[in-house]
Amino acid sequence: MRKTGLYLYSKFERFWHWTQMLLVTLMVITGFEVHGSFKLLGYENSVRIHSASAWTFMGLALLSIFWMFVTRQYVNFIPSRANLNEQINYYMSGIFKGEVHPIRKSLFNKLNPLQKLVYFGLLIFIFPVQIFTGIAYMYYHYPQNPIDAKGFEIAVYTHTLGAFMVVAFIIVHVYMITTGNTIATNLRAMISGYEKEEDHEPKVENKENQENNIVNESNEA
Numbered sequence: 001m002r003k004t005g006l007y008l009y010s011k012f013e014r015f016w017h018w019t020q021m022l023l024v025t026l027m028v029i030t031g032f033e034v035h036g037s038f039k040l041l042g043y044e045n046s047v048r049i050h051s052a053s054a055w056t057f058m059g060l061a062l063l064s065i066f067w068m069f070v071t072r073q074y075v076n077f078i079p080s081r082a083n084l085n086e087q088i089n090y091y092m093s094g095i096f097k098g099e100v101h102p103i104r105k106s107l108f109n110k111l112n113p114l115q116k117l118v119y120f121g122l123l124i125f126i127f128p129v130q131i132f133t134g135i136a137y138m139y140y141h142y143p144q145n146p147i148d149a150k151g152f153e154i155a156v157y158t159h160t161l162g163a164f165m166v167v168a169f170i171i172v173h174v175y176m177i178t179t180g181n182t183i184a185t186n187l188r189a190m191i192s193g194y195e196k197e198e199d200h201e202p203k204v205e206n207k208e209n210q211e212n213n214i215v216n217e218s219n220e221a
């Protein structure tokens with residue numbers, strides 16, 4: 001695996017990304033089995049695996065929040081209007097004409113403006129909603145339910161709606177992975193940490209990159 005170019009994804013970030021992918025996949029499969037969508041692992045097993053994945057996911061979330069603040073990497077997820085129109089035009093037409101990506105990536109600007117919006121929604125809205133409604137679900141015990149039954153129903157519907165939104169995110173995310181300069185550019189970067197510089201020569205120089213930096217191997221953390 002190549003180790004030259006821009007060093008974008010640190011070891012922890014790659015560990016977090018792939019572990020989260022595994023846990024979310026497990027929660028989608030077992031969650032929809034509990035929902036009754038199909039039979040695969042059995043109801044009891046699905047409940048057990050769903051709960052174990054959920055606790056691991058929450059532990060990982062705490063660890064990644066800590067990491068984001070210590071490394072200031074949280075800035076990558078703050079929505080911004082800068083270059084939003086260029087990005088929309090790129091996805092609507094430029095991408096089909098083989099044009100170059102309008103945004104140049106850097107350590108503090110890894111996501112384009114549309115990705116920032118989607119990831120912000122996922123991390124700040126959908127995941128917390130899944131956690132709160134999931135905890136309500138976990139601590140609802142019949143017949144002596146400590147959580148009000150009406151409120152509980154809302155939590156279940158919200159949890160299921162959140163699960164559909166997670167599935168929608170996964171579908172779009174998998175498509176987006178293939179839209180790098182080559183079909184494997186983005187995937188390779190999330191495995192090795194490095195992205196080839198020529199993979200994202202910019203059409204528009206964005207402000208963040210003037211302030212931030214081109215990162216190389218010496219930044220490996």
Ligand code: HEM
Nearest residue numbers: 027028031032034035047054130131134135137138163166
């Ligand atoms: C990506 C995240 C997640 C997805 C896609 C997901 C999906 C689902 C789905 C589809 C169900 C079935 C709902 C129904 O129709 O009854 C479910 C049930 C459940 N989920 Fe999640 N979930 C996620 C995260 C979590 C988290 C973080 C927790 C805990 C904090 C959690 C706890 C539960 C519990 C306790 C149940 C009920 C299982 C049972 O019947 O005992 N989930 N989940």
